[in-house]
Amino acid sequence: MWELIKQNQRKSFVLFILMGGCLILLGYLIGSAYAPPDGGIAGVVVALAIWMVLSLISYFGGDSIMLGVSGAKEITRDMHPQLYNVVEEMKIAGSLPTMPKIYIIDSPAPNAFATGRKPETAAIAVTAGLLARVNRDELQGVVAHEMSHILNRDVLYMTFAGVMLGAIAILSQVFLRGMWYSGHSSSRYRSRSSSGRGQGQAIIMIVALVFAILAPIMARLLYFAISRKREYLADASAARLTRYPEGLASALEKISDSKDDLPSANAITAPLYIVNPLKNKGMKLSDLTSTHPPISLRIKILRGMASGAGYNNYQKAFSRVTGQHSTIIPSSGLKDTETVPLRAAGTTEAAPPTAKDQNRQVGDLIRAVNQFRFLTCTCGLKIKVPPDFTQAAFPCPGCGASLAVPAVGAATFAAALHSLTGTPNQKRTSSQR
Amino acid sequence: MVFALLLLGIIVVLVFIVIGMYNALIQLRNQVKNAWSQIDVQLKRRHDLIPNLVETAKGYMMHERQTLENITAARSRAMQAESVGDKAKAEGELSGVMSKFFLVVENYPDLKANQNFLALQEELTSTENKIAFSRQAYNDQVLFYNNKIQMFPSNIIAGMFSFQQSEFFQVEDKAERDVPKVSFS
Incomplete structure (x- = not known):
């Protein structure tokens, strides 16, 4: 063909x-x-x-x-x-x-x-x-x-x-x-x-x-x-x-x-x-x-x-x-x-993401390919650490607990995935950023 | 002498043409087989995803035990099916049960907000699409192969080495054809 x-x-x-x-x-x-x-x-x-x-x-x-x-x-x-x-x-x-x-x-x-x-x-x-x-x-x-x-x-x-x-x-x-x-x-x-x-x-x-x-x-x-x-x-x-x-x-x-x-x-x-x-x-x-x-x-x-x-x-x-x-x-x-028959409209996603959510997801994706590190504090605050941040740890801006920063390139993708597929619940907390 | 050489030349050229056509047919037949195995790969992927889905949904859907049991039962029937006809039927039933399940999910906003579930839902949507597209690709390959078998001059070679026409993948009833599109909302 x-x-x-x-x-x-x-x-x-x-x-x-x-x-x-x-x-x-x-x-x-x-x-x-x-x-x-x-x-x-x-x-x-x-x-x-x-x-x-x-x-x-x-x-x-x-x-x-x-x-x-x-x-x-x-x-x-x-x-x-x-x-x-x-x-x-x-x-x-x-x-x-x-x-x-x-x-x-x-x-x-x-x-x-x-x-x-x-x-x-x-x-x-x-x-x-x-x-x-x-x-x-x-x-x-x-x-x-x-x-x-x-x-x-x-x-x-x-x-x-x-x-x-x-x-x-x-x-x-x-x-x-x-x-x-x-x-x-x-x-x-x-x-x-x-x-x-x-x-x-x-x-x-x-x-x-x-x-x-x-x-x-x-x-x-x-x-x-x-x-x-x-x-x-x-x-x-x-x-x-x-x-x-x-x-x-x-x-x-x-x-x-x-x-x-x-x-x-x-x-x-x-x-x-x-x-x-x-x-x-x-x-x-x-x-x-x-x-x-x-x-x-x-x-x-x-x-x-x-x-x-x-x-x-x-x-x-x-x-x-x-x-x-x-x-x-x-x-x-x-x-x-x-x-060649036409097919029906495909899947509509459950709760189609709003334009704002979609924008945030794509922003996170760009950060992920640029080696940003994604951290989630115990208080629920999500923090994105740029690749040129070299300190090993810093206090969480929300609750003050010390957060360790993983090395660039180490296990960042899995963390990135979590933040990309963030659920509406978590989005509420992440909107504090 | 000249005549004999000429005849020899013609025979050699003919042999090469026949070899070329034969190889082209073999290649096409392998592509058809490969396309068929792609469908199986995707069906198996769906079987692998379903236990995860049921596990995730269980905690949220206390009142829908029957629905979940139906899914599990349909899955094991599909996995046990032997003949192509049985398989198509069982997989069709599985698709039907799944789409019912996703309709029920609408009543459980907590489940729909679950991160694991969202990821699984994308995987299942995509797998359903891949099943449909691999069937479509299989039919494209079959069309091309069958055309080659029927058309001159490769039909002579196909007849000599008894190449059989392949069958199109047909879905029996219209309901099943529509079902693989899982609707989530």
């Missing part, structure tokens, strides 16, 4: 090839502009070499670079059992061979991304802002969307396309700056020598200049076009995995209410997030310059899947909502003839 989807990415592949063409043409033009007779070939070689080197770096280090840049910290099952369980549920639904690692990002912007060049090394990261806002079904929808990026090999694909975009940007920057700084001397030199070489050289120079300005823009538009397509596909796969499109739809709705940006994201990494992490910057010129389809449209399509959760249903809803007849889903996905 998923293998079929992977094989059938013809349209995205065409866009990918077009970007490659851009890179090669740019290399050729710059090469011929600098060394007229046969510098073009050398230019192509240099362009491809830059692309290869960048590709190798991102292939072997991309995961850790992306996780590092976003400040993501790995969490264990104890720290957030619900998040872990939801990821495991989607791992089972997608028949992933191994359990992906789970990371949390300390940011109020609700978002999530997936990384990992193959399913075995996959990782899913969610922000604290997301965990604080969504309920279980919605979290499942978001995780399913990220899991779909992994299953559809989008991470690998978008990494290579992103690297190509980066290579084009580097080449044209170097060329344009070179022209700018050497402008005076080279023009004088050229005016003398060009009398012999003729007009051809000047024309090539101008073409190279224009193309060096246009190529990054074109490549970026192509990259965004690929990205938008993959987002629709990931939404469709998420609906199929969870059998419950409403979960993802209402999560997207909650996410779209937020106006926070994720400062650690950039145009290259944006396609791996569930919604555009740069929404305040990217959306001005609307569709063409966005990595993600408009959220309102995605929600409408998901809510339009009234009769089932299969790829066919998504495609039908897409055509109905947008009025376009382009196929979003690869044809192998549409061959899938069995009906």
Whole structure:
């Protein structure tokens, strides 16, 4: 099933090839502009070499670079059992061979991304802002969307396309700056020598200049076009995995209410997030310059899947909502003839946590990954000790009894779990903090 | 001579194609088996969680001894069931008893506030979901495997080595299909 989807990415592949063409043409033009007779070939070689080197770096280090840049910290099952369980549920639904690692990002912007060049090394990261806002079904929808990026090999694909975009940007920057700084001397030199070489050289120079300005823009538009397509596909796969499109739809709705940006994201990494992490910057010129389809449209399509959760249903809803007849889903996905029934709304938690409680839980989770120590005094007061507190003991601010501080990293997770799953009773006492 | 070599070449290529298809079918069949065992893993996990749940609830639910006994009985029936049909039936009953239990819990706010119970409740919710998702994944794998057996050209290989189609996991009555969603409120 998923293998079929992977094989059938013809349209995205065409866009990918077009970007490659851009890179090669740019290399050729710059090469011929600098060394007229046969510098073009050398230019192509240099362009491809830059692309290869960048590709190798991102292939072997991309995961850790992306996780590092976003400040993501790995969490264990104890720290957030619900998040872990939801990821495991989607791992089972997608028949992933191994359990992906789970990371949390300390940011109020609700978002999530997936990384990992193959399913075995996959990782899913969610922000604290997301965990604080969504309920279980919605979290499942978001995780399913990220899991779909992994299953559809989008991470690998978008990494290579992103690297190509980066290579084009580097080449044209170097060329344009070179022209700018050497402008005076080279023009004088050229005016003398060009009398012999003729007009051809000047024309090539101008073409190279224009193309060096246009190529990054074109490549970026192509990259965004690929990205938008993959987002629709990931939404469709998420609906199929969870059998419950409403979960993802209402999560997207909650996410779209937020106006926070994720400062650690950039145009290259944006396609791996569930919604555009740069929404305040990217959306001005609307569709063409966005990595993600408009959220309102995605929600409408998901809510339009009234009769089932299969790829066919998504495609039908897409055509109905947008009025376009382009196929979003690869044809192998549409061959899938069995009906995929929707399921009923999932579990509603007993006494669904209030927004305040949810915020406090997420705050504690962030403290837990940052090695805070959680102490509970005999008087019921709960104290969170920051990692840089070095004294071995201190008097309880509530009752004055001496409290021993455990060493950083020692048995803090179990204590953290207690405070995370705090009951309403205990919350009353903990509100004294 | 040339003709013989050509024939040999064709035969060698054909043998490789057959080997490739055969291996692909074996791989798919193993994936189906693996998906099936995943369902068992999750069912067993549910059996393991239930005694804890009953133990935690006992202190709070003095007047619901019958409900708790029903859960324990349904669990042991499910664990003893041998054939696939019996198993499906017993597990369905267990799901039914569990959802009744969680309805009753609504009347015991103290229990709902118990930290242990909250953790168990998340585990059971998730396990019920995992049972449903592992069935779903199993059916996806079966669909893919059966398609491969039926479609040309791999159907020839499947016939030669007598690969059997796998059966979809079907839940008999509609009630059971809905039950695995435990509702807590």
